[in-house]
Amino acid sequence: MQHLLTMQAIGKRFGHVTALQGGELTLTKGEVHALLGVNGAGKSTMIKILSGVYGPDSGEIRLDGNVVSLRSPKQAKEHGIYCVYQEVDTAIVAELTVAENILLDSFASGGSFLLSRKKINKQAKDTLAKLQMEEISVTRKAGTLTLAEKQLVLIARALVHSAKIIIFDEPTAPLSLTESDKLFSVIQKLSADGVGCIFISHRLPEIFDISHRITVMREGKWVNTFVTEESYAEQIIEAMLGEALSQELEDHPHPLGENLLEVKGLSDGGKLREVSLTVKTGEIVGIVGFVGAGKTELAKALFGASDKIVGTVEIAGKKTRLKHPGDAIRAGLALIPEERRKEGLFVYETLRTNASFPNLRKFSTGLFMNKTSETQFAEEIIGKLKIKTDDTETPLLHLSGGNQQKVVIGKWMSLDSLLYLFDEPTKGVDIGAKVDIFKLIRELAGSGKGCLYFSSEIHEAIGISDRILVMYDGQIVKELSRQEATQERILFYASGGKEELIKTEKLSEREHSSVSV
Amino acid sequence: QPKGETVTEEETDAGDNAATSEHELAGKNVALILQQNLGTFSAQYIAGVEEQAEKFGGSVTVFNAEGDLAKMASNLDAAINQGADAILIDHGTKEALNQGVEKAVEQGIPVVAFDAGVDVEGVVSLEQGDQLMAELTLQKLSDDFNGEANIVKIWTAGYAPMERRQIAYEQFLKDNPGIKEVAAFGAATQNTALDTQAQMEAILKQYPNEGDITAVWAAWDEFAKGAVRAIEQAGRTDIKVYSIDMSDEDLQMIQKDGSPWVASAAVDPTDIGRIQVRYAYQLINGEEPEERVVLEPVFIDAAELPEETVTTETLSEYVEGWGASDQGYTDDLRELEGQ
Amino acid sequence: MQAVEKKSLSRPKNSAKENTVQFLFKYGAIILLVAIILYFSSLSEAFFSYGNFADILRSISIVTLLALGVTFTLVVDGFDLSVGSTMSLSTVVTASLMVWYDMPLWLVLLLPLLIGVAVGLVNSFLITVISIPDLLATLSMMYIVAGLHRTYTEGYSIYNNMPLTSGGVAPGQLSDAFLWIGQGQFIGLPVPVWIMVVMVLAAYLILDHTRWGRILYMTGGNAEAAKLSGVNVKKVKTLAYIISGVFASMAGVLFTARVGSGQIDAGAPLLMEAVAAVFVGYSVLGAGKPNALGTFFGAAVIGILLNGLTIQNLPYYAFDIIKGAVLVTALAVTYVYAKNKFAKS
Amino acid sequence: MQAVEKKSLSRPKNSAKENTVQFLFKYGAIILLVAIILYFSSLSEAFFSYGNFADILRSISIVTLLALGVTFTLVVDGFDLSVGSTMSLSTVVTASLMVWYDMPLWLVLLLPLLIGVAVGLVNSFLITVISIPDLLATLSMMYIVAGLHRTYTEGYSIYNNMPLTSGGVAPGQLSDAFLWIGQGQFIGLPVPVWIMVVMVLAAYLILDHTRWGRILYMTGGNAEAAKLSGVNVKKVKTLAYIISGVFASMAGVLFTARVGSGQIDAGAPLLMEAVAAVFVGYSVLGAGKPNALGTFFGAAVIGILLNGLTIQNLPYYAFDIIKGAVLVTALAVTYVYAKNKFAKS
């Protein structure tokens, strides 16, 4: 087979983090090549190197057999490499129209000096037509689009040019099943035209549907490359996770108590509509749904961090009005937010000041801060959560993601909260830390706290939760007990499937979804 | 600024000689404490101070407070602490400066103040003949219009010289009932001339008809500049401007064809600087000059100026008394300068 | 569809407020202008005349040039506070080239523009290389350039036949050809108005109808995305600051020609008016982003307002309040709109 | 550990540069101060005396108060450009209370502070409720308040026995008790120096050693995280702007007492010095963030520098260049340092 692309021994380091060491990837003409790996395995870094965003520290890239240097996105594009990036908002210009966003690359790369709006719009419309997405008006401001529509605009942007290689970094994450199907037909057409496609996704079924080969990465290294037709899901998952870590988290059944949290008809005037749920003491309730389902909104609404909330919230039998996070904290809630650097931490501050912050009164005598008691507490949580750090005075900036996450959890320990809201607590966290976090959550539940666990990592949610609520488009669409909860069922409801439309037997057919971490 | 073509050899030589001489008054450092840089007036005034000090073989340190009186007071302190041999003050207020001036006098540093209002014993205070300048220009205005005129006054309170001019102005209006004030405004700002121009434009729109305003009396040339520009650009040939103070820039404007600016009374700013230095040296020399010095103003009538352009340096050829003041000289000083 | 309907049903109040903001944003500035013109026309017959409008246009021409420069920096999500000082520097340099050095007209018109380029380069160096935030970098430059222009003239304003500190009289004069730029007429309109109109149109065409304009907006809208599309963001920002500097120095040249001398500190008071013009202009016809026509329009609103208020005999010292209030209102509309828009996405 | 070693091996140049920046950042300001003092002491014996230092401290007392206010807004990640105008307003109001209305001393000291509170409230309303960016909101307020203070006095400065526009002479005078605040001595030091020292210490204690200070810094460090930790971010920001307004009006009162009259536009020229002081102060002992002691230190560096340069007979019109250059250097060190620190993450 003539290789269109060969990436060999690619290494990349960000400060203290080694993102890649020995990344490998080959691609032939017309191939759809899936790139798999757990979060942080280095997939995005790999394709960012290929598309010229980062320069590799080591390794070589060959295109049609020739070594090429891809020092900027512009150079990559000149070689016919286009990319649909994972973080949608980094690539969309909200103030420009859809048409302008679709043709963004061509503005930068030259062409006629004067622009004709008509021509731009027509070109954009034609491209959207290829995706069967004519209903998106090309004159709308891109900022007003939904996440899925933005994703489609980015896909369209890659289709404008005659590309040799198109990279799709988790394009389907925000898309519904029908939208995904449309995208797949486009990918198949591209592949038939001889374009090489690299496809990244966490959804195994679609990978088996669309790809020709699968490369699995782990901890920044190439693990194996499979021919799709000759491989099984179990094989792939094993390669992704590694043998040592695939043991199940032990399930300690523990007694549940009274209703700790009771929510009725909660809406936030935006995404959330009529959400009702309960959490008992000692219970871990998983809330699962795709990106954009409204999990974060729900967590924030419960924590009093959004305006315009209607509905009732009872905590430990007491009706509570949550107008500000301060109210929620007083009522016994604690939130471990999704974007920890943005929402949970003061990264330039020390561990000590971060840890004491939610409960400053406890660490001050009169008005003055008491550094001794602060340091004492910081050391306490370092020990308890096994945080890897030099001392209590290092800025959090220098801690690894997992350890940062532990600080976010640890800072609530001085308050003795009743109910913990975990919003994607394992996002960007390495596997070891992940296990620690799961243990910690279990421990909290064991000591009679309530936990709400918001996640789009379905298998993780299945592993940790006593009960699972599936969210779709701002609503809770299904409640599943621990026994009922399977990957397929959750996937089905999470993509908007309606109960009446399916035969339940078909769903429970494949009950092999591993509950590994 | 570039070098002009006519640098007078004499002057530079004189400076050099004195600087190298062994005279006991040579090599003194004079501190000049400015309240504000008032455009061309200040520039010429400073030039006068520097020129005279150089002739005496001394040097000048300029402290500018950028209009900030607190900084001016601090600058005065700094000059004292640095052991200046004499201190010259330009504008400022009594309240802000008296304390510092007293300290200077206690330490035996001679102080000569110009339009600063300080009243400390042993300090020589220079003032322009403010009342006289006001009277001269107002009289000319009255004469030009046969005692019947509607005038706009541009004036601001808060400065000692302004207030002295105001006294003369009020007296003059009382004595000349034919002269009526239709509007009055004025403010010393960061950008006085431009702000005045905007205000004058507004006044002109308010009084659009010929005869509504006969003349403008500006108590300060920065005001006059703004008023003149506003009048010129509005094409109002019916309004004349009378002012106090005179700088080079003003002269150019006055000499322009059809300029509404017809007269001014002033003391040559360069002369003020020179005279102030002379009194400072008198004090250094242990002499006891009078404590209140009134500088003789000169009246400048646009009609007396020649066709060719004149500057404040050549003005003395056409206007008697300009730039040739001998005030403040003593024999000792002449001797020093002659070295 | 269903979702949208439900939303608007459940929140009629909010929606009404949203609509008002939308409407105000789209037509507010125009309604304001028409209202102002009608009001002042009713007070004075002279107001609604060809002559007066030509005067108003001439009076806003310098501010508009300045504001166009600011517009370019705002388009790339920057901000140039140094335009006022740059204009002051250009004013005195222009005058000095004629008065002190007696240079030919083409050099007199060219050299100040190079000063604008230089200031723009320093600004963008501080911003793109040293990473000082735009406002702080240009604030510092505002002071430095102001100091430079005063040092250059040694505190003097520059005028025909001025005496030099070194003795003697300056050799040159502002030529009539030069003064015509600021004071002349051309086909029934003052020359500064023509210059302004040409520059506004050029800026409009570049920003709205060329590839470059798109790259500028792209960079301002999302620098990350622009970078991923192959734009050299630093270069684009540098370009915007250079353009801003050049516009500021053009404003300075025009000012010199208008006033007939090189005044010290000519630009400082115009900074706020220029900034206000740009922000008032944000909202013109709902563009919601800095745009050339809007800037012109904003300058016109402020110019007409000040013209009218002057006739109304408002004390001059209250003008800053009016200008500040107009700026705050424009900012409030812009940012309330931005908040709404953001909430919707 | 390994990672660090490897890095420094493969890129020794960069690391050396990093170290230099680190070092400069930590000790640069102190080295600068010592160097400046030594240099000037070598030039003049009078420089290194108790009297001269007391005078220098007195001369920076007003700027320091102003800068402390700016520090508080910077701590919460805001920026107050309106402090200069607020100081001007407070100056004329203080003087007018005595001169025009002959009020008792306690009211004369109290009312201006309320003005500071009011300006702070409006600023924070624009920023937290309307969501106008801090710099733009306070820039607008800078103009509005400047206009207000000129309108209040109708453009006049206020002094003892001034003639009133309505005829007659103002009834009051600045009392000696009041003037003592600005011109008196207390235990061997000028009163303004005592006031400054007390305020710097108070600000230092509050910012560095109390719960409130912690909340202020954390809000500035990450408003979103602070909010989710239960802090009412809007309230905290409002508080910071009120504190800034109060400091500015204290500066105004002190200015009036120092000068003995209510000067128009007293605060405007001090804005940049205050801002520069805060930014120079960033780096004191490697704090890397706005801090009270650093601000005092920054004001001292600038004060001593200007004091010394004046004696060196630098042309007065070049001072703005020096000040701007000091500001740019401080900013450059601050942001290059921030970039380095950030890049390491």
Ligand SMILES: Nc1ncnc2c1ncn2[C@@H]1O[C@H](COP(=O)(O)OP(=O)(O)OP(=O)(O)O)[C@@H](O)[C@H]1O
């Ligand atoms: N700009 C950066 N600075 C520092 N670290 C980075 C940067 N980009 C990526 N990393 C780190 O590199 C590692 C690999 O990240 P990468 O984004 O390639 O993972 P991924 O496989 O795409 O994961 P996901 O499935 O979550 O998208 C992670 O540990 C990440 O934290």
Ligand SMILES: Nc1ncnc2c1ncn2[C@@H]1O[C@H](COP(=O)(O)OP(=O)(O)OP(=O)(O)O)[C@@H](O)[C@H]1O
């Ligand atoms: N309609 C939309 N337009 C733009 N961005 C969106 C939209 N919906 C969601 N997003 C982005 O996706 C992210 C997650 O969205 P959201 O909080 O609504 O869902 P979630 O269920 O919590 O998803 P996640 O799996 O990321 O936690 C948000 O940070 C938001 O920026």
Ligand SMILES: [Mg+2]
């Ligand atoms: Mg990724």
Ligand SMILES: [Mg+2]
């Ligand atoms: Mg989420």
